[in-house]
Amino acid sequence: MLLASLVQPAFGLIFWMTLSFAIVFFLLAKFAWKPILKSLHEREQSIEDAIGEAKKAREEVAAMKAGNEELLREARAERDLMLKEARDIRDKEIAEAKGRAKAEGDALLARAREEIRNEKNAAITEMKNQVGELSIQVAERILREKLGDKAAQQALLDKVLKESDIRLS
Amino acid sequence: MLRAAFLSFCLLLAGWSLAQHEGHEGADAPDLADHSGKEKAEFNAGELIMGHIADEHGWHIAGDFSFPLPVIIYDTQRGLHVFSSARFEHGHAAYDGYMLHDGGIVAVDANGQVDEAATANIWDISITKNVASIFLIMVIMLLVFTSVARTYAKRAGKAPKGLQSLLEPLIIFVRDDVAKSAIGPKYMRFMPYLLTIFFVIFLANITGLIPIFPFGANLTGNIAITFTLAVFTFIVVTLNGNKNYWQHIFAMPGVPKWVLIILTPVEVLGVFLKPFVLMIRLFANMAAGHIIALSFFSLIFVFGATSAAVGYGVSVVSLAFTIFMTILDVLISFIQAYVFTFLSALYIGAALEEHHEHKESIV
Numbered sequence: 001m002l003l004a005s006l007v008q009p010a011f012g013l014i015f016w017m018t019l020s021f022a023i024v025f026f027l028l029a030k031f032a033w034k035p036i037l038k039s040l041h042e043r044e045q046s047i048e049d050a051i052g053e054a055k056k057a058r059e060e061v062a063a064m065k066a067g068n069e070e071l072l073r074e075a076r077a078e079r080d081l082m083l084k085e086a087r088d089i090r091d092k093e094i095a096e097a098k099g100r101a102k103a104e105g106d107a108l109l110a111r112a113r114e115e116i117r118n119e120k121n122a123a124i125t126e127m128k129n130q131v132g133e134l135s136i137q138v139a140e141r142i143l144r145e146k147l148g149d150k151a152a153q154q155a156l157l158d159k160v161l162k163e164s165d166i167r168l169s
Numbered sequence: 170m171l172r173a174a175f176l177s178f179c180l181l182l183a184g185w186s187l188a189q190h191e192g193h194e195g196a197d198a199p200d201l202a203d204h205s206g207k208e209k210a211e212f213n214a215g216e217l218i219m220g221h222i223a224d225e226h227g228w229h230i231a232g233d234f235s236f237p238l239p240v241i242i243y244d245t246q247r248g249l250h251v252f253s254s255a256r257f258e259h260g261h262a263a264y265d266g267y268m269l270h271d272g273g274i275v276a277v278d279a280n281g282q283v284d285e286a287a288t289a290n291i292w293d294i295s296i297t298k299n300v301a302s303i304f305l306i307m308v309i310m311l312l313v314f315t316s317v318a319r320t321y322a323k324r325a326g327k328a329p330k331g332l333q334s335l336l337e338p339l340i341i342f343v344r345d346d347v348a349k350s351a352i353g354p355k356y357m358r359f360m361p362y363l364l365t366i367f368f369v370i371f372l373a374n375i376t377g378l379i380p381i382f383p384f385g386a387n388l389t390g391n392i393a394i395t396f397t398l399a400v401f402t403f404i405v406v407t408l409n410g411n412k413n414y415w416q417h418i419f420a421m422p423g424v425p426k427w428v429l430i431i432l433t434p435v436e437v438l439g440v441f442l443k444p445f446v447l448m449i450r451l452f453a454n455m456a457a458g459h460i461i462a463l464s465f466f467s468l469i470f471v472f473g474a475t476s477a478a479v480g481y482g483v484s485v486v487s488l489a490f491t492i493f494m495t496i497l498d499v500l501i502s503f504i505q506a507y508v509f510t511f512l513s514a515l516y517i518g519a520a521l522e523e524h525h526e527h528k529e530s531i532v
Contacts, residue, residue, distance in 0.1 A: 009396045012294040016294065016300040017394050028311065028361065033365070037360055040340070
């Protein structure tokens, strides 16, 4: 009897269960499930969006980093180029300066040599003039003192000439 | 397998106790609770178990104390009657021509004899223990989920907190692993229904395991409750069945005409069998869980009746098994709520399935 009642649905229970379940279902559907599912969906959407945005931002940063590196590399290359150019210019200038200095030195030297030669020539000329003058003075003195003795005169002239020749050679 | 063995053993025990009870009945007065009896009231495991599993007018709490509940009877002859279940005095007294008999209300004549003809006129919609439990669960459902819904509105876009974070995994579980996988792209329309049955069954299962007032009513182990839930699923499936679904029932495509004579009745039977199986599965699982736990518990008193020492000895083992069964029932509470919801979703999914080409044909 008791076992039979276990598998026999009671009318009252079915009645109340149907009624309360239906009411609760409609109330929950309207006031609980709908807002809950909606906000769950919205939150998931926003999380997904946030993840997407974060990924995008990360990619942007990576791209920026790559750009920076590119810039840095370019700058470095440019710097290297500039340094090289500067070095070249300096070398060239040094070489030019050296060349110029050498040429100037050479020119100076040549001028000095020229001057020396000129001076020397002038000195020689002057000396020749002085020798001539001296010989004239000697000749004068000889003439003045020993005009009498022809042999002595000749000897003296020879001797003077000889002496001046030795001095000049 | 283990469970089946336990169950058969316990039913055997219960049956044996019942047989004893029946034997007594012939000689003695039908009410065992009569304490004016000669000896001590004999312990009857079958009655104890059935008493805990069955519904009752008035909520028995402890000893002789029952919490009275309203009795509502609609008598097609005598109209509506509403009075307290305390009037029946635990089945000892008749009131207004009605009396409790074997847990149900019967009409009695002036001599206190059951009037079968008048009993047939009674529609008993009393607020019984189970009905009160239904109300309690429904109130809990409403309070909990409207409050959680408010939390969702208040904390929009933020991480879940408190009760919300406790229930959110379950809600997402029902959505992703039940509705989405079983129904497909149109799952959102059925989410409210699936969530409601899942949480009603889960809550009813769990509260049924708590043996303290106001819980402990064996709701989902009552066939009327599972019947109602199965009928709801049946209605949802039937209302949403598309052309393809009905075609597969009444005229399975790709099958020779003469086979349909056999196949169509089978398919039509299947339409009713599906909710029927839903009803039986939940009912049997929960009722069996209660019966087993209570049977182990009863063993203490069955052995205690022979000797107090044996009773104490057995109590250790019994208690361990009762605790084990109760913990197992917690797991089963969840699994059965899941299974009922998942199968409902599966049936809805089958009703919504669109036509696809059948390559194979039975010849």
